[in-house]
Amino acid sequence: MLNLISLIVGVVTVPVMLVALIPLLGWLNYLVIPMAIVGLVLGVLSDSNTGRNLNIVVLVIGAIRLSLGGFIF
Template sequence: MLNLLSFIFGIVSLVIVIPATIPLLGWANWIALPLIVIGVVLGQLSSSNAGRNFCIVVMLIAVVRLSLGGGII
């Protein structure tokens, strides 16, 4: 059950992160990062690692995009 919740948080975060790759929408990553962290924590508490790993991949995409934009743009 926790793995499913982790996947749901990861998918919702991915829906936010994908448009945030467009220039001047990088601020949306700051909205997605707390959701991703919740997904990682839920994935860590579950018996399976798939949801956690998916959230970590989404987190890496968001963090790389934030670092390229200087944290804001």
């Protein structure tokens, strides 16, 4: 059950992350990263790895994009 919730959080977070890749919308990563962390925690608590892996990918891409923008954009 926790894996399903983690997947849902990840699937909701992916479109927001894709929008945050657009220049001048990088501030959305401040929303993406906490959402991905919540999904990651739920994925770690579950038996399956799918939700955890999805949220790890989203978290890494969001963190890289935020650091490339100088933590501003």
